[in-house]
Amino acid sequence: QVQLVESGGGSVQAGGSLKLSCAGSKYDFDGCAMGWYRQTPGNPGKKREWVSIISSRDRAIGYYADSVKGRFTISRDKSENMLYLQMNSLKIEDTAVYYCAACNLGDTTADYWGQGTQVTVSS
Numbered sequence: 433q434v435q436l437v438e439s440g441g442g443s444v445q446a447g448g449s450l451k452l453s454c455a456g457s458k459y460d461f462d463g464c465a466m467g468w469y470r471q472t473p474g475n476p477g478k479k480r481e482w483v484s485i486i487s488s489r490d491r492a493i494g495y496y497a498d499s500v501k502g503r504f505t506i507s508r509d510k511s512e513n514m515l516y517l518q519m520n521s522l523k524i525e526d527t528a529v530y531y532c533a534a535c536n537l538g539d540t541t542a543d544y545w546g547q548g549t550q551v552t553v554s555s
Contacts, residue, residue: 466486467486468515484506505517524554
């Protein structure tokens, strides 16, 4: 069974940093784009949104939502089947559950999802 397992979430004050990691297993993700999405629990009116996506190319290209551009950096290590998200200058509105995703990424869809990791930013 394909697995994506996130880690690195936690609580931090506004302005702080966190680095999320996602370990993929039981599947070769080399040919897939991978990305990070987030969703705010307890707010059913707000859909899961994409945060950042990185291409499958050897010279991987990162794409960012406007809300995180300049603050977040996505990267991947294909040899280790790992995906990362370095989050700097965190804001309260970044508080959400962050999900790792892989393959056929859409605005809110993907073939494979992790279980999510909570990020809480406080003032």
